[in-house]
Amino acid sequence: MNKYIHLSIVLLILFVTIGCSKETDKTVNDNSQEHIKLDIAIHVANPKGQEPAFYWIVQRFMEKYPDIKIELHGTEQKAHIKKIKMMAQSDSLPDIFWVLPSSAKELAEAGFLLDLKPFLNNHPEMVENLHLNMLDSYSLDGQQFGLPYQSLVTGIWYNKAIFEKNNLKLPETYDGLKSAVQTLHENNIIPIAKGANDPYSVWAFLTMLSRYGYFEKIDSILAGNESFNNEDFLNFYRKIAELRELGAFPKNVATQSYFQAVQMFLNGEAAMLDAGIWETKKIEESSIAGDVGFWWGPTFTDGVGNQKISSIVPAAPLVVNKHVEKDKAKYEAAMKFLGFYFSEEGASIMIENQVAPIMKFDGEIDSDLHPVFANVMNVINDTSWESKQNQPDLIVSEGIANAMYDSIYGVINGIYSPEEAIKIVDSKIAR
Structure with missing residues (x-):
């Protein structure tokens, strides 16, 4: 596709990144213990104020998994979309990120996104509890290139x-x-x-x-x-x-x-x-x-x-950078985050922040x-x-x-x- 860099340039960047840098995504916490870092980027400038449900899911996740550090990057939607397109050109996309459906499909077709079908196969209860129209929109040629950010x-x-x-x-x-x-x-x-x-x-x-x-x-x-x-x-x-x-x-x-x-x-x-x-x-x-x-x-x-x-439709998707699968620890951390996000615990955090959960919800709200x-x-x-x-x-x-x-x-x-x-x-x- 014209909007993406030629394959030779991609290979050159990857060669420089892999061959010349010894830096990893493992960081050290205050107790001198290594933990895995995930970069997550979403479409609002102030995640805590504008997307509190997502923000608090991230915070609760890190409390549950203290060995995983999430860097949450928030940018106003138009600027975020522009930044994602530029990062795709340099093959430096975040580990997990929000993107518009049309752009997600283009990234999937260009081979930038991880297939999440194995994740769904490992979480049949999640598939069963999702509204029927939530997954089909982000499927392409048998690949599940994204999952709904919210309803x-x-x-x-x-x-x-x-x-x-x-x-x-x-x-x-x-x-x-x-x-x-x-x-x-x-x-x-x-x-x-x-x-x-x-x-x-x-x-x-x-x-x-x-x-x-x-x-x-x-x-x-x-x-x-x-x-x-x-x-x-x-x-x-x-x-x-x-x-x-x-x-x-x-x-x-x-x-x-x-x-x-x-x-x-x-x-x-x-x-x-x-x-x-x-x-x-x-x-x-x-x-x-x-x-x-x-x-x-x-x-x-x-x-x-x-x-x-x-x-009641799937919001623009969360997608995962395909490079995540190259690092076993990072891949497991990303799958843990998605598992938490789409769990009952994740749904309860959405309810706490007055966001309709992606999963089916039969409980009562205190009117x-x-x-x-x-x-x-x-x-x-x-x-x-x-x-x-x-x-x-x-x-x-x-x-x-x-x-x-x-x-x-x-x-x-x-x-x-x-x-x-x-x-x-x-x-x-x-x-």
Whole structure:
């Protein structure tokens, strides 16, 4: 692949690294005992503050295995992705790292990633307890090149108090949502908080797109046998335009960030927020905690297929550098970490930090102590809804995903008509 260095350069780097350096990944602890070092890199600048569940899993793991030292490296997502691509070019990837699905697949195809199928074979209980759609997305030609970092659960947070104050019930259908938006706007309340400065923040709208036959069509579209510019998708984009015309979004949506949109919701200025359950803890610590619910979004009478589609999908994967297998001690340490991460103990740490565990969870959440999280888990466990297999933007290339974000926010901002928006994605796919 053009984005990776030529094989001769890789071999030269490996020769220099192996032949000229005697440095190892064994370090010495305060008691002068050797321990194994693992480098783990994730996609946030402040792991303890932004990804506390992962951070505390790392801390508890090191307490359990004091002979293993984990260096946890956190970098803001865009910079992290860029850094991973540069490290791949120099064949110096971290031992374990978070990466976008499209990049993970490219790295797997180029031979940079460890096959985790043996790990799964050694942990059949883990496979049995995972949601069915959590592994298939990261399998290629019989190789398991990644495991889900977390369950990616996205939808619409809503403020029950605002709905009640305006004599509104949580809508079930698009027509109900449209009516609620109109009432809220007329009463000077922002219906849906959004921020286009972070263009990926369209999760609920991607789920709505799934209700127009996205997964039934996308393989054929990518193969060139069908077009993204089709009547069903156009109907969806027309709904977005209609919501914009009704005043569904903040006036400053074009200049606002996702994080400002979150704050707008927490301040009680907006009735709804397009986000995911990673905001659970922040909401529980806010003044509106007792009034917040979680919703999968509206169904559509002109939609395609099952309308009761939820979004409980595998988050971008954790992957392992293939070079790890060359060092037996490091390989065993990496497998121990994955085993801990996907264990009941790992799941309990996620629950402690109000993150829905990757594994199936049948326990109860204390609704008095954690009302928001308890509500979320009840919604997740509602079997009358069926999760889509993945998030629509995570099964296409990064370029196509960016075009999808641009098209949705382009309509929200009034820059594109629905017809222009779908042509943008169609043109990107054609290229």
